[in-house]
Each structure stands twice: as structure tokens, then as C-alpha cells.
Amino acid sequence: MSDSRSLVQAAGLVLLALAATACFRVHVIEDCRDGEARFLRASREIERLQETNPERRGRVREICVFVHDQNEGDLIQVRTSVALFKAALSLAADIAEDKDDFDFERKYGLAWRAVRDLKRFGPGLLIAVEDEDSRVLVWMR
8 A cells, every 4th residue: 555655645746746847637536437438548558559659669759647546536637748747757756755745666677767758758648556545557659
């Protein structure tokens, strides 16, 4: 449970940084009853992106983030420019490292610093994490 709480805290830091800039679209749904359907639609979009461009070439214009707290039922959907997201991601990662309470690489086996270099990825899936408490989906289009 503490791993998922850390994941939600990190997502919250990213969202807080984005909120400070006020240049994004965010949709918060409390007690979301169709969270699974929304993730399914997002997964289908990601599949279409990757089927039409399997080499993932080209520039991306937008990054999308879905965070679903399955215990509380809350769903957060964020869409923003890649440049703004990179800035927020760097800020959130720096804050989390300074607090020494969030070790994404150790907990989730993901090279966090490699993901921060978004220039090397094209349209498609970036991160998909799911546990018994929460679900996170991040993709670019």
C-alpha cells in the first residue's frame, strides 16, 4: 500500500507543478464509476497510435496522464503539451528526491531519469503501472 501511496504522491507532485502553470487540461472525477472503461478507451487509442507508427517516429504534441485511485474511486485525467509536462516532471522529480520519500526506480523498476528525456520517444505508451490500489497510464500523441 505504501508503494501505491508513493505513486499517487508523485502523480500529485506532477499535477501540482502543472497547476502552478495553469496551462493544461485537467479533469478530476470523484467516485468515478467508469474508470475501467476510460482506461480501456485510452489503451485502444495507444494501440492505434502504435499500430499506425510502430517505429514511434515523429514529434509528439501532447502528453496524457490518467491516475485512478481504485480504493477511493477518484480519477484524474491530464492533457498538456510535452514541453510543459517535461518541466513539471523535472520539478516533481527534484522535489521528490530532495524529500527522499519517493524512489520510483527502486519501487517500480523504471529508469525514471531515462523517461525524463522524452525527445527519444514518439507517439505511444510511456508508462503503465497498476497495483491493487491504483492505476497510472501515461502516453504521448
